[in-house]
Amino acid sequence: MTARYPDHLRERIDAHLADLRFPSRTPGTAGLEDAMRYSLLAGGKRIRPVLALATAQAVGLDEDVVLPYATALELIHTYSLIHDDLPAMDDDDLRRGRPTCHVVYGEDVAILAGDALYAEAFRLLLEAGAAEARVPAARTLAAAAALAAASGVDGMVGGQYLDVVGEKASTAGDATTVGRATSDRSGTADGSTGTSTDDARRALRTVHELKTGRLIGASVGGVLHLAGLDDARAEPFRRFAADLGVLFQIVDDILDVTGTDQDLGKRQGSDARHGKRTYVTEYGLGGARDMAAQHHRAATAALTDAAPSGADALLTLTDFIHTRTN
Amino acid sequence: MTARYPDHLRERIDAHLADLRFPSRTPGTAGLEDAMRYSLLAGGKRIRPVLALATAQAVGLDEDVVLPYATALELIHTYSLIHDDLPAMDDDDLRRGRPTCHVVYGEDVAILAGDALYAEAFRLLLEAGAAEARVPAARTLAAAAALAAASGVDGMVGGQYLDVVGEKASTAGDATTVGRATSDRSGTADGSTGTSTDDARRALRTVHELKTGRLIGASVGGVLHLAGLDDARAEPFRRFAADLGVLFQIVDDILDVTGTDQDLGKRQGSDARHGKRTYVTEYGLGGARDMAAQHHRAATAALTDAAPSGADALLTLTDFIHTRTN
Numbered sequence: 001m002t003a004r005y006p007d008h009l010r011e012r013i014d015a016h017l018a019d020l021r022f023p024s025r026t027p028g029t030a031g032l033e034d035a036m037r038y039s040l041l042a043g044g045k046r047i048r049p050v051l052a053l054a055t056a057q058a059v060g061l062d063e064d065v066v067l068p069y070a071t072a073l074e075l076i077h078t079y080s081l082i083h084d085d086l087p088a089m090d091d092d093d094l095r096r097g098r099p100t101c102h103v104v105y106g107e108d109v110a111i112l113a114g115d116a117l118y119a120e121a122f123r124l125l126l127e128a129g130a131a132e133a134r135v136p137a138a139r140t141l142a143a144a145a146a147l148a149a150a151s152g153v154d155g156m157v158g159g160q161y162l163d164v165v166g167e168k169a170s171t172a173g174d175a176t177t178v179g180r181a182t183s184d185r186s187g188t189a190d191g192s193t194g195t196s197t198d199d200a201r202r203a204l205r206t207v208h209e210l211k212t213g214r215l216i217g218a219s220v221g222g223v224l225h226l227a228g229l230d231d232a233r234a235e236p237f238r239r240f241a242a243d244l245g246v247l248f249q250i251v252d253d254i255l256d257v258t259g260t261d262q263d264l265g266k267r268q269g270s271d272a273r274h275g276k277r278t279y280v281t282e283y284g285l286g287g288a289r290d291m292a293a294q295h296h297r298a299a300t301a302a303l304t305d306a307a308p309s310g311a312d313a314l315l316t317l318t319d320f321i322h323t324r325t326n
Numbered sequence: 327m328t329a330r331y332p333d334h335l336r337e338r339i340d341a342h343l344a345d346l347r348f349p350s351r352t353p354g355t356a357g358l359e360d361a362m363r364y365s366l367l368a369g370g371k372r373i374r375p376v377l378a379l380a381t382a383q384a385v386g387l388d389e390d391v392v393l394p395y396a397t398a399l400e401l402i403h404t405y406s407l408i409h410d411d412l413p414a415m416d417d418d419d420l421r422r423g424r425p426t427c428h429v430v431y432g433e434d435v436a437i438l439a440g441d442a443l444y445a446e447a448f449r450l451l452l453e454a455g456a457a458e459a460r461v462p463a464a465r466t467l468a469a470a471a472a473l474a475a476a477s478g479v480d481g482m483v484g485g486q487y488l489d490v491v492g493e494k495a496s497t498a499g500d501a502t503t504v505g506r507a508t509s510d511r512s513g514t515a516d517g518s519t520g521t522s523t524d525d526a527r528r529a530l531r532t533v534h535e536l537k538t539g540r541l542i543g544a545s546v547g548g549v550l551h552l553a554g555l556d557d558a559r560a561e562p563f564r565r566f567a568a569d570l571g572v573l574f575q576i577v578d579d580i581l582d583v584t585g586t587d588q589d590l591g592k593r594q595g596s597d598a599r600h601g602k603r604t605y606v607t608e609y610g611l612g613g614a615r616d617m618a619a620q621h622h623r624a625a626t627a628a629l630t631d632a633a634p635s636g637a638d639a640l641l642t643l644t645d646f647i648h649t650r651t652n
Contacts, residue, residue, distance in 0.1 A: 022478070022479040022480075023479075023480065024479045024480040024484055025480055026484070026488070026532050026536070028488050028491075028529070028532060029479055029480075029484040029487055029488065029536075031487070031491065032479060032483070032484060032487040033479060036479075083437060083438075083441065086437065088414075088432075088433035088434045088437060089434050089437065106414075107414035108414045108415050108490045109487065109490070111409060111412065111414060111415065111437065112409075112483050112486055112487050112490070114441075115409065115440075115441075115444070115483045116478055116479050116483040116484070116487075118441070118444060118445075119444075119474050119475075119477045119478030119479070119481070119482075119483060120474075120478045120479060122448055122470070122471075122474035123471060123474035123475045123478050126467055126470050126471035126474055127471045127475075129467050129471075130464065130467045130468050130471055136463070137462070137463035137464035137466075137467045138456065138463035140463075140467060141452055141455050141456045141463045141466060141467055141470075142456050144448070144452050144470070145448075145449060145452035145453045145455075145456055148445050148446075148448035148449035148452055149445075149449045149453075151445045152348070152442055152445030152446045152449050153348040153349075153350045153355055153358060153359060153362075153442050153445070153446060154348075154349065154350040154351055154355075155445070156445075157358070157438050157441045157442040157445060158350055158352070158355040158358060158442070160438055161355055161357070161358040161435065161438050161442075162352070162354050162355065164434045164435070164438070165354075165357065203354070206352050206354065210352070210355075
């Protein structure tokens with residue numbers, strides 16, 4: 001059974017996103033803003049911003065202080081979906097039950113809508129930080145730096161690159177060398193030798209750690225920066241975020257096999273069609289489910305260390321991510 | 327005759343860019359970094375970062391304090407060139423005398439290389455700001471916010487959107503309605519009515535103000551934030567930057583007609599091939615040259631107000647931008 005979701009936090013985010021405008025001095029860019037809002041307001045669970053608000057609760061920070069950071073997370077996530085769906089990338093025509101951005105607005109406008117969402121994420125966050133008297137500027141600077149790092153080469157975009165390169169290798173019938181294809185300079189990701197199964201599993205883990213894990217990590221980590229937590233207090237939160245990120249991805253891979261088009265809002269089986277390695281192809285459905293349960297336990301345990309009280313919303317969210325059907 | 331260029335500043339930037347690494351915990355993303363560095367190290371005049379360093383001199387700020395900001399400007403400029411050149415956008419195969427990024431690395435990798443350059447620009451700037459004791463965090467925050475604004479909807483990406491939409495309208499043989507096509511909600515950019523020539527000229531100006539002008543403005547404006555200049559002292563610098571931005575674009579349009587492939591490092595006449603309105607199509611070659619001279623005089627006069635002494639490098643750069651042949 002699916003656990004409940006912290007809906008009050010999602011509603012807060014949804015209301016805020018619906019009111020967002022990307023003001024320009026010329027009405028000529030209205031069409032660009034339409035494309036940005038089309039993808040931004042397509043629904044979705046808002047897991048990253050909800051995670052940020054739930055973390056704010058756990059560390060005793062006002063929700064509205066964290067709202068610009070939470071908003072930036074969702075804008076960046078939306079931009080990554082738009083670019084991932086492009087014909088030159090995954091070439092997906094359906095997302096959250098609706099035609100993808102490039103299907104509706106054209107490929108050129110979709111590229112620019114993604115670019116603009118990324119820029120506006122930083123603009124909103126940095127302008128709000130400059131105007132926010134309750135948070136020292138140095139903390140906003142640290143949070144924004146973490147967000148940039150999580151979405152760059154050693155984060156989301158790097159992960160998407162590994163995904164694209166790995167897919168090319170497997171489409172070329174070279175499935176056993178994905179690990180090698182994505183690390184063309186120095187052998188496997190950690191420089192070790194091993195069986196091709198070990199290599200492939202390590203490569204799979206790295207792709208997801210970068211592509212999905214880092215931004216989920218930053219959804220927690222950035223809030224720790226805003227709160228000014230010292231390393232000792234931050235450490236169990238970071239452990240929690242790392243396990244939550246892996247849990248999220250394993251469940252995503254399981255749902256791509258077991259979910260329905262309607263539940264998922266995208267075509268079921270899209271990983272298989274793209275010849276992608278997933279936790280299910282590597283460990284089987286049962287193995288993947290066991291791993292999910294393990295990471296769920298580890299995340300929950302880390303939360304107990306991090307915030308013995310006040311972590312209710314984070315616990316709810318962790319249960320939901322484990323049991324979700326979409 | 328071409329005026330000299332502040333080569334010592336360009337050399338400082340070039341050396342810094344050549345040493346830049348985009349460190350990732352996995353060697354698998356080395357191919358992504360190759361694509362980023364291919365475009366970043368393709369040469370170019372480095373006008374934006376040189377402008378930032380020259381502004382630092384004029385306001386008495388250490389060059390190395392401004393270097394991360396200057397670097398971010400060039401990374402963002404490079405990312406915009408990679409995305410502009412994509413097949414779905416301008417579809418250009420030659421840039422700075424070499425095949426464009428997507429020709430060498432593929433369309434998917436080129437999209438990601440652009441995305442990654444933007445992320446790394448902010449990461450470098452924000453991480454350096456967090457570690458820089460000589461500049462209060464609030465100033466770095468303001469500078470980074472200005473940079474994000476200059477590259478978003480009301481800046482570079484918005485301008486590229488207007489360019490793309492305008493081009494579609496003119497390719498469709500609907501050349502006189504570019505002004506209208508790019509402002510589909512409320513008529514012309516400023517809501518007034520006018521002749522179609524007025525509309526088209528206003529639309530042309532808006533495209534360039536956003537696409538090129540804002541980032542050139544931020545090359546000066548961000549440094550004013552880093553220096554903590556008050557509005558009165560900043561105002562003539564901002565006037566200077568506005569005139570310099572227009573001057574830069576007019577000369578660009580003139581060179582697209584009068585330059586050689588070799589000088590330009592790209593195909594001469596590319597504006598005409600794309601059916602683009604330019605200062606030359608709107609005002610003729612002589613008219614465009616007169617306008618360039620006007621903006622050169624205005625920029626130089628603003629500089630005299632801004633920094634009666636210490637603006638040598640900015641003056642040199644202004645003369646160069648007026649008389650350059652590439």
